[in-house]
Amino acid sequence: MENLLEIKNLSIEYDTDERANKAVNNLNLKIREGETLGFVGETGAGKTTTALGIMRLVPDPPGKIVSGEIYFEGENLLQKSEKEMRTIRGNKISMIFQDPMTSLNPIMTVGEQIQEVIELHQNLAKDELRKKAEEMLETVGIRKERFDDYPHQFSGGMKQRVVIAMALACNPKLIIADEPTTALDVTIQAQVLELMKELKDKFNTSMLLITHDLGVVAETCDYVAIMYAGSSLEYGNVERLYNNPLHPYTVGLFNSIPSLDEDKEKLDVIPGTPPDPANLPTGCRFHPRCSRCMEICKKSIPKTIEVEKGHFVSCFLYDKEIKEGK
């Protein structure tokens, strides 16, 4: 399968007067056609910034894409003009935002909002536009009679369906879903995820799913990238990575999930807090919190190593040269 999206050495900074917050550091990623990549990490790990970077919507100032390349369908998005980007946004790459309560315009009917996306990218007559928007509503499981209702007349889950309909309206190649279910309660979460999975298969869309929830990733994703302080520590096939987590951080994350079979007084935690993006530790970003930290981790940044096929990790523990050299 071909790479639909490939991010190479992407770095994004937020510059304020006194400090430069390094939100994304030398990030490498790829998404193939029809595939879902889960993007997991703590708050402030640079997940949303990466998503905005792909859309070229990082607020500037203060945000700035410092270096790197983002290839989409073989073309570097960072070299596109604003006008070209506009024909890509919503058309080839679309985005689902976190909070459906606020991501719809309160004074436009939901139908109009779906219709607007189609109108922006396709040259259709007015009644056709409406028909297409109605079809989209039906696709996400909302009666088309509700075309003329306003967002506040819908429940949270229904609104997220509308947002999904908007994202899918132009049949995009890639959907970036930024924590699409965080604002919803658990039963609705399941419904919405199920719907997204279904539609993704139906339209053969790739998806970048940003989430905190490892369970959501297991359910919906093919690949997963573990983000920490702006770069990916471990990347791989969901099954392999879940069965065999390698990086101490990933191991720590899995250990902190309560298990159904064991009785535990306290959950295992990873000591410490994520580093300040303006003042990142030297060497491996994770070393101050790492239980298996070595001398070398404090000095240099580990390379990315392919441990097994399609399973990458950035950690000296798995670097044979270093181990043998010792």
Place this chain on the structure above:
Amino acid sequence: MQEELIKNQETESYERKGSGLRKVKDVFHRMKKNKLAMFGLVIIILLVLTAIFADFIAPYDYSTNNLKDQFSGPSKEHLFGTDEFGRDIFSRIVYGSRISLQVGFISVGIALIAGVAIGAVAGFYGGKVDTILMRVIDIIQSLPDILLAIAIMAVLGPGLANLMIAVGIAAIPGYAKIVRSSVLSIKDSEYVEAAKANGSSDFRIIIKHIIPNCLAPIIVQATLGVAYAIINAAGLSFIGLGLEPPTPEWGAMLSGGRAYIRDFPHMTIFPGLAIVITIFALNVLGDGLRDALDPKLKQ
């Protein structure tokens, strides 16, 4: 199966079709519940009709002097009495509604278009654009409205069109500031970001998402603004920079009657009442419109 479930959950009784016209109807329907706003609307409609059909309503000509009938109080012949030249005050008020409404609405229109454009651009783009535009607005605002209008009138010379331009320009800062502050709070909302992510251009976002969302304070300001413009125009007429006599302008009539207020109060009471009622009607209409335009208040 899941889809059916959702459909069943959301069975609601009303089914409506249509687009722009439906919205206007909706707004009107909601406003009907507000008695006071409807009262304001009726008054404004009556005023507009009066202005249009002034020729048929007014029993006398507005400029014909009748010195035999000076200062007569309200009677059957002269409903609101006559002024110092024996002109029928009722006829003058009827004709005056033309001037006042024109000045009010057109000058507010001028201020609205310029103010909304400046405020929206300043608020949306921020940074240097914002600083430059808002400092210019600050300079304009640092001069009292009426002084600024006087200066503009002194340059342009008297006349109805110039009066409207002068009053309009003086009112721009108010709109620009209100719009800017609403835009600042709206531009960071997620739906604006979503619109960007959909590939909308800046212009489209401003026109379709931002301005409609800050319409409520603009409407209130505009209805008040019409009233304020009428008063401002009257003030200019009073100092001889606005409309020249014998044009029947309510404010000018008011100041003309000022000299005789002790002996013949009807000369000031009736034009004053006309202004008060118009302004009151505009205010309650503005409040009602604001409530009706907010779909969140819809039941």
